[in-house]
Amino acid sequence: MDSPSSRPLVVGVDVGGTKTHLRALTGGRVVADHRRASGGWRPHDPAAAARWLADLVHEALPEGAPPAALAVGGHACETPRQCAGIRDALRELLGVPTHVVGDAELLVPAAGLAKGVGLVAGTGSVAVGRTPDGDPVQVGGWGAVLGDEGGAAGLVREAARAVWAAHDRGEAPDALAHALVAAFDVPEVPALGAALEGASDVSAEWGRRAPVVFTAAADGSALARKVIAEAGAALAALVVRLSARGVPVDDVVVAGGTVLNQPALYEAFAEALAEALPGSRPRRLEVPPVEGAVALACSLL
Secondary structure, eight states, X not given: OOOGGGSOEEEEEEEOSSEEEEEEEETTEEEEEEEEEOTTOOTTSHHHHHHHHHHHHHHXXXXXXXXXXXXXXXXXXXXXXXXXHHHHHXXXXXXXXXXXEEGGGGHHHHTTXXXXXXXXXXXXXXXXXXXXXXXXXXXXXXXXXXXXXXXXXXXXXXXXXHHHHHHHTTOXXXXXXXXXXXXXXXXXXXXXXXXXXXXXXXXXXXXTTTHHHHHHHHTTOHHHXXXXXXXXXXXXXXXXXXXXXXXXXXXXXXXXXXXXXXHHHHHHHHHHHHHHOTTOEEEEOOSOTHHHHHHHHHTTO
16 A cells, blocks of 8 residues: 555645635645745736745645645636746746636635636625636626625725715715714714725725624614625626626535625525526535645646
């Protein structure tokens, strides 16, 4: 029988916007499970991104245990050309079979599926899939200023818009207005504009206020409930766009702290998806996305 050290060492890496997770297995046994901050990750510079990943691999793996195959899901790897640039640079550094995709593409293999949609709604939102020919398709993910509907930052942006519209109609501030004013530490609704525009990191600073939208809805705010319903519909619309481009959408694997930790948003999404695409099945991702990277690495052997 082969010893564990003689079996191929496969490495999967999930580079998130905030945290990175590396997992390495040999013979089905985990030999490294390493987490670190994603600071320094520069996906738009292939050489720098490859060096960052190579350093991570050397840092995390046991000494004298080189990988036999490596797969990476990278935050902000937005196009096939970008991913291929990182893959080629990393392959040159490590000399092993390597595969690089956007981090949302880890969800489907992590769920044990060969095809389907990966939908993430965390701070931002994005949906990905592949056509029957294998071509990757991504929709959404355009950042909090222009998009990311259904993500935390997008929810806060739309909540502020709803509150401003109510103010313009002459309505008294409701629970959502009071919650946003308190969250941004401003004296009144008109001051919210300067507070939002003054954020140095829009996605992070807007996104961390998202829980107040759900609290306001629970406190009876009709505005907040509408914002959440529209956010769920926007997430479902991402899947509809993928379907229109030929991506199989029978299974939709859902991840991201905002949608998974807020039942009202998940339910709004599931209801909107059932209405728009009755054949699609939403399913929560129950394992870490790095499992998808490990599965992709195993497929390279």
